[in-house]
Amino acid sequence: MRHELACQCLGADESCFANLIAEAAEGDPEDAMLIATLLVRADMAPCLAALARDVGLALKRMSLRSRKASVTLGTTVH
Template sequence: MMPELNERGAATVAVLSDMDPWEANLVLNLRLWCEGSSGQSQVWNEYRNALPGEHATHECHAFETLVRTIVSSAHRPLVRHQVGCSCVGADEAVFVNLVRMASEGHLNDAALVATLLMGPARAEHVALLAGQVGTCARKIGRRPPHSKPQAAQNVVRLH
C-alpha cells in the first residue's frame, strides 16, 4: 500500500528535547519560516538579537535562501510539525542532518542527504549553504519565540 502524499516525510523520528539545542532551534526556525511572514519575522529578529548588524542580515539571508531553495526544489511538499510540537518529523530530521553534516565539513555527504529532499542538480549548492547555516546556528543555539503565523506553500503541517 502506498502512503498518502501528505504522510511521506511525516513519521516522527525524534523529539526536540533529545537534540542538541542548536539543532532543536534549527527545527523551530524551519517551522517558523514555513509558517509565513510572522514566523519569518521572528526568525529575522532572532538573528538580529544574536548577531551584530550586517552579519545578522547576511546569515539570516543564507538561512532564507537554504529553506527557499529546498522548498522550491523539493520532490514533494516538505512535511513539518507545528511550531510548538515536541516531535521531529522525518523531513525535519533530514534537514537537520543535512545542516549538521555540511557544517562539520562533510559536503559530499551533505549533498547526498540533500537529494533525499530534492533533485541532485542543486544539491551541492544546498550543501554549501547548509554549511554556512549550520555554523551560524551552532553560534546562536537558543530557542526562538513561538507563534502560529500564516502557512507557506509546498509545506504540509501535521500537528
C-alpha cells in the same frame, strides 16, 4: 506522513534537514551532498549543501557566543 498543525513531533523531513545541516557544518561535504539529494533535485543539491554549511556554521557561532556570554555572566553551563 500527515500531522496536525500544532503537532510537536519531529518528522522524517525535519530530521533529514537537521542531519543535512549538521553534516555540512561539521565539514563532511560528501555526506551533506548525499542527504541534499534526498530533499531536492540532483542539480540543486550542491547549492543546498553550501547553504546548509552556512546555516550550520552560523548556528555554531551563535551557540559559542551564548556559551561565552553565560560564562562571562557567571551562570552555570551544563
